[in-house]
Amino acid sequence: MRDWDELVRRQLLDLGLETDERNEVISEIAAHLEENYEELRRQGMTEEEAARHTLSQVEDWQKLSRLIQVARKKENGMTNRVRQFWLPSLLTFFLSMGLLMLIQLFGPKPWSVVIKNGWSLIANAAMIYLPWLFSLPLIGAMGAYLSNRAGGSKRAMFSSTVFPVVPYLALFLLALPVTAVVDARLGPHIMLLALFVNILAWVVAPAAALLTGGVLVQHLLSRRLEPGRIAGS
């Protein structure tokens, strides 16, 4: 005798509804699966065939969980957006900025990137805080997890994961035309080079670190919810 209720409960772990409402959804879906399974058994399928066929109705449990959550939420789209994108984004932003400040105050000296233009100019182009970079995957993972828990799509998850680098990116993009003009007047083109080094150090590298955490969480959540992993239960 298959425990459909337990199976659905495990698949819909991330269903962010109140306990009573959640139990109600789980019972209803379990009843549907059970009825489908029994119908297939009556038609002559073996237990394994019927179970496989029944479970094939849901290709992506994570997506089903998200769709149910969105459908049952009484709040409007704006509230969902806040829960799925803005809250995780602001959390990753303030955590990463707070941690950077702490590392700047109490952490080891940063790694300086020096650029040269022939023999004439040497500039300290960027400071790289390695402990900060190494901590970013954890912060990215937290953002992705919170977004996913609120029923956020993959797009919302990854957007909130990389949100902390957006202000830097905006700043550097704004500085780009000014730097290009100044550089063109001064001649040695060292400022433009420094700007690109800074984009690498403050945008590309942190974004990659944050995304590492986000992708890992996404991968773990999707693995946990793969139908095949529990089909035999």
Added chain:
Amino acid sequence: MIGAGIKRGTAELAVLSVLEDGPLHGYELARRIEQQTKGALRFTLAALYPMLYRMEQRRWIRGAWETSDNGRRRRCYRLTPAGKKKLSPLRQEWSELFQALRRLKKVAHA
């Protein structure tokens, strides 16, 4: 076979129409639609429940737990007065759309 986009639009009409005959639980509702449309409209669990919950939020249908003769508890959906009210203009909209499509020569011969 009917495409996904058209199916999405007709799904709510199908659910409301079938529930007009009386309350049904999700599995039976899906089966009834599949039978009556000769398999042209087929709902998987993943498509059915988000739609039912959405329609419930809009108060077109109401779900309530009931115990069947064999002792099983099932959540049965019934049409609400708001759902009945919605059904008529929805039918009208689809009917007008089909008539408009039929007037197009190329579609009529398709």
